[in-house]
Amino acid sequence: MSDNVDTTTIVNKEGAAPATCEAGTTVGLEDAVVQARGVERDYGQGDALVRALAGVDIDLQRGAYTAIMGPSGSGKSTLMHILAGLDKPTAGNVWIDGLEITTLKERALTQLRRDKIGFIFQTFNLLPTLTAAENITLPLTIAGRKGDAAWVDELIKTVGLGDRLTHKPSELSGGQQQRVAVARALASRPAVLFADEPTGNLDSRTGEEVLQLLRQSRDKLGQTIVMVTHDAHAATYADRIVFLKDGAIAHDCGRLGRDDVYEVIKSLEDA
Ligand code: ADP
């Protein structure tokens, strides 16, 4: 993905997507850390059938920061859960780091999630009785691994919590708690970091801290990130924005400014 994508594209009057939006890019197994082909997900049956995903093909390039946007009910959470091995598609295939995951048994999936995937949730999900530092190393402790001490130190520096490391979550602001959650998610050096509305419970200033931290983890550490968000400003931090509508990819864009993001959202809602 090019760093010098033109972000000053102008949306035309019909509300079509900006010029940096194209059909999906196929990068090939070598460069893709996550691939999905023909992914469908149905809920319910008969009259109650809901087609949450209607055939999604996507390649997530290693080291890229991708945002997933779209109207409520467009399938964002369903897609993220399937790409992360938390849910199985009705049809189609998903590869994480070259391993096809849709046929894996629960035990292998648990291990894959532990070794390859980091999660950040809207609600932080820190353990209240542990300090910030203990929360960060918890996944390594559970896995019975010491982890890479130098790496954990670097993470702690990047997260910038300083003297707050010995504090419990209740003694930290929302933004600080989410920064701890980011460090925790990165501690095991996951192949992919999935974030579901990571700034959804934060005010704009603390949300900004978390967005900058995610961006840094991409720029300094090469972390691959997939972030579901409603927030057009949050999406401007991503290298790529994938817009879903009715369970399918409607637009697949490079970096966009906030006004362009709004235009695409509006065109999806009007259509
Ligand atoms: P988004 O995250 O974009 O709001 P979701 O992926 O949560 O969308 O949902 C996509 C569609 O699938 C919606 O129509 C939703 O109502 C439906 N859906 C999601 N989860 C379930 C479920 N467990 N049972 C039935 N329908 C569901």
Ligand code: MG
């Ligand atoms: Mg959702």
